[in-house]
Amino acid sequence: MTTGARTYHERTKHSPRSVREGAHGLDFDNKPTPYKEYEELPARDLAERVRPPQQPALSAIAESTPSGEGAQTPDLEAVTNLSYYAAGITKEIGRRGRSLLFRAAATTGALYHVDLYVVCGDLGGADENGSDGEGNDLGLEAGVYHFDPRTLSLDVLREGDHRDVLAAASDYDSVREAPLSFVATSTWWRNAWKYEERTFRHAFWDSGTTLANLLAVAHALDYRAEVVTGFADRPVVDLLGLDPEREAPLELVPIGGGSDVGSADPADLEPIDPATAPLSPNEREFPLIHEAWDAGTLEDGAAAASWRSDRPAGSISARDPGDGERVPLEPVDSETASSRPLHETIQRRGSCREYEREPISFRKLSTVLDRAVRGVPMDVRRDDDPPLSFVDAYLLVNSVDGLESGSYHYHPAEGELELLQAGEFRQEAGHLALDQRLGADAAVCLFLTSDLEAVVDALGDRGYRVAQLEAALTAGRCYLGTYAHLDLGGTGLTFYDDVVTDFFAPRASGQTPMFLYTMGRPA
Template sequence: MVDAREYHERSKHSPQSVRDTDWTLDFDNKPRPSKVYTDLPRLSLGEPVNPPDAPALSAVATSRPSPDRVGDPATGTGLAELCHYAAGVTKTLEIRGEQASFRAASCTGKLYHIDLYAVTGDLDDADPGVYQYDPESDEFHVLREGDFRGVLAAASGGQQGVADAPVTLVATSTWWRNSWKYRDRTYRHAFWDSGTVLANLLAVAHGAGYRAEVVAGFADEPVVELLGIDPEWEAPLELVAVGADDPAPAPGSVEHIDPAIEVASDPVEFPLIHDAWDQSTLADGETAEAWREGFADATAADCGTHAPGAGDLVQLDPVDDETASARPVGNTIERRGSLREYSHEPISDRKLATILDRALRGVPTDCFGRGAPDSLLDYYVLVHAVEGVPSGAYQYHPGENALERVGDTGRQEAAYLALGQEVVGDAAVNVYAMADVDAVVEHVGNRGYRLAQLEGGIALGRLYLATYAHRALGGRGFTFYDDLVSEHLSPRASNQTPMTLFAFGKPEQ
């Protein structure tokens, strides 16, 4: 069984690995982008109609579970809205004569392998149960009737957010829906793509005034059994506890279920994916609690992140809440796209500052803060065209709202780092989320690697939302040559490797 460090090494891109591959896509065997049960009842909560009107820029700027803006959960955004604006179909376009559906959150290859399940108590709009969200119809498959929240509370070691939440969402990945194209790298993509879904989910929940927290520490097998899934093919990734003050009952017995699923392709196994997931599983609630508490024994330096150094600083000046873009969360999610062509026209330094400030403040999780590190990541920014900021490579320091120069860069170099994709060099700004995988695994285990990749995915999703909250900007996530990025950002990032990359700027007219 590989540990996370070996998996990461074996799934890296290099010019040679990309050049030497003989993998070809079998479009006759392409998996469908959603799960279809053959005989489960469905629950319809009506068309999602109440996205929160909170500005997207304030909704993504939340590093704590409880937002500053407090709404009324009894009359505000409901379960259907939470799921629709996190993972539902938000637009359908005709492309080359065929209808193409696009989801609320971006996904590698538009393959949509992330599913959401809701484990609920007695909600205003749903009875207690375990439901699987269908993004195509905005309906819910009914897996179980009854209140099973206690199962998740026990699996998480009594984590307070889960124990008190009226609903906890579970994100899973069906490996084959992504590995059809990306093979072993799918394990990374599971956290990138669930991260963009969770970024939306957190924004919608916080925008509506709900408490919402990502829970990475939980025993995996009880969740597998509760959802009736087979982790060889579909596995749980994260929990998101939404709401508060509704204690879960004691965990009861969970009858085994094996719901029938319609399979429209012939899955190909990539054993490294499941092996990488399996080596990071937690056995029970006590183990989950101990893993979470282990973060308090690790410092930021232990986890390989870097405090400000001796480089030249560019102080940033983000706009305040009163003058920031007020584009609402729901509208921003619906507007979000994946920009294909960038202008070389510079963006303003204040827009750069505002996007970084709002998107990269930190993620509300069960692991960070309260004496533990606030993050496993550092953020590096390649500036190509920003008014008042010289072209170059910088480390972004969120606490100081400053860019520290760590080296030179250029558009051609930036494009080459991103698998030679010229569009990345055309963008005004590239943002890399970087982690020290060796240090993370040493201090917080293989499960910590999941969290590092997930944190990068949530940052990616928040950068999307913070960018598309501005009328004249657009952006997109990209992949990269892992070691070449580290070399380009050395010596500062010599111990770190990229988790995610986001490029943004002005669209080509």
């Protein structure tokens, strides 16, 4: 049985009534572990010594490495950087006698249900002996690995070069040419313990923020990288030894180039089913999640290539601008922008839990939007696409120096905000954000919305994944752009779906919110 994207989205919308009537207690004795722990697999340690990417965060999120460049082959140190700054444990905070471990990217409920896998050929070291010249092994043997953030190591799932499986499943040049690809997955129960059926939404929210980090690090290290959303799902499931009713693949991210694996059909895979530790005493299933995932699956590489190429040109979701007052953004140039390095920004990033009701700088807001909303590199986007292809952007401005409070439609291609309605809307902002005070206290609320009917008509049920992902990748870049500034903080929030649409109507009529990102001065 499958449940189509539009049906799934409708069934998982929040409203004041659904939240009031659907509240459930959390059984902390049954809370799942935030890690996937293999019980008997060998592990490969990642590099002990890492040179983190020094490029400023604002540059790393704004720039991608064009096709044909960044084709060098990563080594073990690069794999370590990419894994750690995307999904590693970056800080430990003591709270009420407990030690809380936080990861590099924001995730709903700090439940960390997104895992990264590595599929690579032989990755050599810096010299012909596979080392950095000082006796440190920087090579990694061809194989299929799972990244374990607890130990900063790779669990060995398969030995040998299996990149041809991903190449055949995607029928996409960047995957075929990449010496290394990451696969992002979601383990449903690790998030559904709290969020139940909404976990399928969160799979793309949380993989999107994770992959925003991964892309930024890859580009800071001068590797070509993009997110591949079109691939045959079952071969990837088999490659990683997954049960998609419990854990399923979401995206591929090829890194680097110049290492063509050819187009021959991959050899038959020996099935694997490695034992893992239980997530919790009583793991519950939510069939709607798997049904929604299954509805968007693709059969083979040819289907993936056709799905990718058949999409119409231009923005599928954006509303045409109106005749409202236009306010040009005022981003700072690269010479005067914050030079905070990407690795320090990721280390600093958090999810703000309290805002001061103080204004933020219009130039800093402009800079974050300018750098973050330039179009994320995805296989289903085209070179001539606008910065947002599958979502639209609206702002609710509460407190920004030099910018009138009110609601705005953001036009990133022109770098302009269009005023929809002037006024003080703090109370409304809090209500839209599931009646959370953070929405009311934030200086700005950024709503990324999608015309889901148009997206699904153009791309089928898999288009729902793309719209959610573009919104989340954009929000992930906003996180990094925000935390590149010492006096700014940000966080994602949940929302009342139809109430958001109604608030921004008539401009947003027919659209539905995908992601809400807030920013302001942290208390």
